[in-house]
Amino acid sequence: MTSMEKIQSIKGMKDLLPQDTWMWQRVEDAYRRVMALYNYREIRIPALEKTALFARSIGEETDIVRKEMYTFVDQGGDDLSLRPEGTAGVVRAYIQHSLSIQEPVSKLYYIGPMFRRERPQKGRYRQFYQAGSEIFGAPEPLADIELVIMLRDFFTQLGMQDVTYACNHLGTPESRKAYTQRLIEFFRKDADRLCEDCRRRLETNPLRILDCKQEGCREIIARSPSIESGRPESSSRDFDRFVEGLTDAGVNVRVEPRLVRGLDYYTGIIFEGVTAGPEEGEDSLAIVGGGRYDDLVGQLGGPVTAAVGYAIGLERVIDLCAGRLGPEKVPDVFVVFMGGEAEKVSMRLLHDLRGRGWSCDFDPRAGSLKSQMKRADKCASRFVLVLGEEEVRSGKIKLRDLRSGEQADVSMDDLQKIVGEKLDRVQ
Numbered sequence: 001m002t003s004m005e006k007i008q009s010i011k012g013m014k015d016l017l018p019q020d021t022w023m024w025q026r027v028e029d030a031y032r033r034v035m036a037l038y039n040y041r042e043i044r045i046p047a048l049e050k051t052a053l054f055a056r057s058i059g060e061e062t063d064i065v066r067k068e069m070y071t072f073v074d075q076g077g078d079d080l081s082l083r084p085e086g087t088a089g090v091v092r093a094y095i096q097h098s099l100s101i102q103e104p105v106s107k108l109y110y111i112g113p114m115f116r117r118e119r120p121q122k123g124r125y126r127q128f129y130q131a132g133s134e135i136f137g138a139p140e141p142l143a144d145i146e147l148v149i150m151l152r153d154f155f156t157q158l159g160m161q162d163v164t165y166a167c168n169h170l171g172t173p174e175s176r177k178a179y180t181q182r183l184i185e186f187f188r189k190d191a192d193r194l195c196e197d198c199r200r201r202l203e204t205n206p207l208r209i210l211d212c213k214q215e216g217c218r219e220i221i222a223r224s225p226s227i228e229s230g231r232p233e234s235s236s237r238d239f240d241r242f243v244e245g246l247t248d249a250g251v252n253v254r255v256e257p258r259l260v261r262g263l264d265y266y267t268g269i270i271f272e273g274v275t276a277g278p279e280e281g282e283d284s285l286a287i288v289g290g291g292r293y294d295d296l297v298g299q300l301g302g303p304v305t306a307a308v309g310y311a312i313g314l315e316r317v318i319d320l321c322a323g324r325l326g327p328e329k330v331p332d333v334f335v336v337f338m339g340g341e342a343e344k345v346s347m348r349l350l351h352d353l354r355g356r357g358w359s360c361d362f363d364p365r366a367g368s369l370k371s372q373m374k375r376a377d378k379c380a381s382r383f384v385l386v387l388g389e390e391e392v393r394s395g396k397i398k399l400r401d402l403r404s405g406e407q408a409d410v411s412m413d414d415l416q417k418i419v420g421e422k423l424d425r426v427q
């Protein structure tokens with residue numbers, strides 16, 4: 001590469017530019033509001049962790065750990081990976097800081113970037129953002145129900161009423177083992193018709209075959225044994241309670257006995273939220289996925305603690321609700337000035353107005369009246385104030401209401417009152 005060649009961002013990792021970040025802020029604010037309503041507290045964890053954490057939680061044989069992690073050995077010889085998801089780090093922090101001793105039930109949430117080296121395509125990125133929530137210390141399905149109701153409330157705030165939650169229950173470790181054995185026997189009979197990945201999964205992680213999207217495999221999967229038949233009574237009871245609780249709350253649930261998830265730590269109820277009606281020929285993308293992982297805290301060296309959570313894919317959510325989030329907030333006031341004295345007065349005025357909580361802008365290039373007005377138009381502020389030498393001398397400022405087109409000369413003393421009243425009225 002020559003030194004003049006422009007360096008571009010990494011494939012699958014995108015910049016979020018100001019014309020979009022206001023939508024992100026709105027969605028994240030909505031998430032924080034819902035979290036406050038349900039009394040979940042924020043946890044912030046590092047983007048980088050020891051690779052072993054992900055291998056031991058998500059699973060050595062998962063696609064994520066096998067081929068999608070950004071892993072490297074740092075200068076000190078530590079094997080590190082950028083987090084491909086948030087749960088493993090939250091569990092590590094939960095154990096490391098003995099949160100279970102501080103409170104029997106912890107309700108936590110996080111928002112942040114995750115990294116997976118997947119094949120980039122619509123809705124699939126190599127750096128993407130998740131908003132996730134986890135409950136520790138609550139083994140009853142009431143916790144699972146609360147999470148999905150919370151999701152429903154969040155999506156409703158964004159005008160997304162059409163999310164359906166596909167769900168399943170993976171049974172107990174024993175029943176899952178027996179089910180896996182039945183799957184192995186079933187798929188072995190058709191092994192030569194399975195795709196290469198599934199033939200490997202047959203040896204390493206047979207449950208994951210159920211998630212294969214290849215046409216040939218899907219036909220075979222459709223005939224495969226269902227998890228329900230071998231599931232113990234207690235699991236089915238919990239699952240029924242979950243489905244009933246959500247149905248009672250008016251949530252769209254769909255039982256999917258062949259639903260599996262791409263991470264190995266799940267132990268019981270699992271769910272995925274999809275929006276209804278993707279465009280023809282388009283795969284429906286999950287906007288959220290989650291479930292119970294009652295063994296993970298213990299497996300990572302903590303006290304045995306029931307846990308359940310989910311993570312929302314924020315790019316997908318923003319894609320879906322972008323048209324409903326607007327308009328972007330514009331400045332209340334734009335100040336235009338001509339001349340040295342007017343500049344001084346303007347700077348004081350901007351300071352005063354901002355002190356009152358109004359968002360104000362001006363053009364620091366201090367060019368011609370025309371170019372400043374152009375800039376004011378471009379940022380579409382509600383009001384424009386114009387100060388020239390004449391205005392400074394007379395103590396009257398030109399106030400233009402860009403919405404109504406009205407213009408008036410107002411005294412400095414009246415300005416704050418008049419603009420304040422108008423802003424209050426429009427807010």
Ligand code: HAM
Nearest residue numbers: 085087124125128286287288289290291309310311313
């Ligand atoms: P996950 O299903 O791997 O679960 O990811 C959750 C959501 O993140 C997906 O439904 C999708 O919306 C989004 N997502 C995943 N990969 C990408 C990508 N490459 N580009 C854009 N969006 C993506 C988890 O991550 C678990 N930690 C969820 C969880 C929390 N389970 C229990 N607690």
